[in-house]
């Protein structure tokens with residue numbers, strides 16, 4: 001009897017308690033639940049949300065967004081900073097700023113500004129499109145618009161326009177010659193923005209984004225450059241606009257020591273500038289607050305060895321120390337963390353459609369009287385495996401399989417016999433692994449069996465479109481089935497996407513101590529089997545690409561209600577086939593006309609009948625309007641079409 005399987009085992013295996021931050025947990029119904037405010041009163045199963053969307057005619061993949069999680073993150077961030085300020089008697093103020101590059105989705109930005117209004121939540125923009133979007137959001141004058149990135153004159157002119165619209169704008173110099181640019185453009189301007197300077201710190205962020213900081217970083221001014229820029233501003237009459245020292249030592253800072261080092265170094269620069277007479281009163285500590293993707297709570301790349309309170313304590317305490325020691329006022333703290341704010345609200349739900357290789361049932365391998373002796377021997381081996389003899393049985397099976405291959409190559413074994421023996425070999429391997437895993441003296445040889453038996457599950461999604469960081473920076477995201485968590489998962493495998501690219505495969509999965517090569521999954525049956533890729537709300541949306549022309553997925557903005565149900569705030573349909581073709585210049589109307597021309601020609605040539613020709617046109621048109629991913633309906637239509645094109649049954653044998 002295998003030991004029984006409980007919901008706690010499921011929580012432990014998939015780690016929801018470790019990475020879920022209270023937003024995701026396994027429910028008593030064996031489904032994964034979302035609790036977007038971390039208050040048990042508001043909770044619903046993710047599968048029920050998918051089921052209601054599917055009932056409305058939408059297929060997965062669907063990106064689910066939970067505005068309530070976003071709200072909770074924002075509140076939590078604000079309150080935790082305030083608690084640290086209270087604890088350490090910090091006298092400076094606080095401003096939260098959202099870096100738009102993390103996710104510029106309109107719905108997310110507007111929700112964030114709406115919920116964040118009471119905290120004067122502002123925006124950070126690093127490109128012209130981001131500035132334009134930020135300018136068009138009506139925020140109150142106390143919230144900041146921080147402008148970063150490499151700049152030209154138009155950048156500065158846009159900043160001036162934003163000032164005229166009543167915004168508090170800080171243009172951050174990212175390069176030393178931007179001081180001259182500012183002087184030139186702002187010379188005769190009445191409504192000048194404030195100015196900040198991004199400094200290149202020697203302190204490094206560590207982790208994957210370590211190159212974002214240090215002397216060789218892409219952005220920021222070295223200390224000699226800061227000194228020079230200040231002289232330029234002074235000579236140009238802009239010294240009184242200098243307001244902020246900015247630094248960003250990289251995303252996903254894994255080690256709290258690095259936050260401390262960065263804050264202290266930037267604090268010193270702030271104090272020095274004040275002593276030089278510049279009216280700086282603000283320090284922007286950038287982003288970088290890490291997300292615990294693997295739930296390990298360590299300084300590993302997919303985690304961080306601190307929590308939010310330690311992060312805010314470190315910033316507040318270190319700044320107070322530096323300011324007090326230098327005898328300057330506590331600066332306003334600006335925090336620009338994006339990943340930690342946006343990651344949790346988004347998840348990708350997809351269906352796993354099939355497994356490869358498809359395992360054939362044992363019933364297809366019943367030895368018959370005329371079968372080769374090896375087939376019969378294989379069967380006897382299978383029938384006689386026990387926990388005591390499994391190592392020998394396994395060695396016997398390997399020997400039989402080798403012999404089989406050799407004889408097959410000499411033409412002494414039929415294809416049918418070989419098929420049966422191979423089916424049985426896989427069943428033997430499974431049984432052996434089953435016993436080996438219960439044996440304390442597990443040998444490496446049997447661990448290898450896991451590789452042999454691992455499956456590929458086909459997921460209806462594109463890794464390049466929906467989880468590009470898995471490909472680009474080997475990011476780990478928590479991934480798990482959304483249902484059937486009461487059942488022990490008996491299979492394990494990787495997840496391949498439906499692009500024609502072998503890189504489109506998820507081969508690494510989170511684990512407490514390590515990284516796993518396979519994920520535990522259930523045997524597929526007639527029910528749809530959905531898995532979720534979690535914490536995908538930051539960076540994945542705009543880094544995603546159209547490899548193989550798989551388009552943007554449907555997006556559902558969902559609010560959980562007190563009765564354990566949910567409401568749909570908004571649904572944004574994913575790209576249709578014609579929309580993605582349009583991106584590569586195949587204009588919709590023109591493409592269809594082209595197809596019709598081809599068809600007409602073939603009708604004239606007598607290649608295709610006229611009535612069939614109009615059906616092909618219809619199929620083409622319907623596919624143009626359809627989803628780029630595999631659809632239940634469209635797949636059916638294609639199959640029907642295919643069937644009609646086949647010769648009538650039996651024709652081939654005549």
Ligand SMILES: *Cc1c(COP(=O)(O)O)cnc(C)c1O
Nearest residue numbers: 099251252287288336337338339
């Ligand atoms: C990217 C970026 C951020 C956000 O970093 P996270 O790791 O997402 O918190 C903040 N500030 C600047 C200047 C950035 O470039």
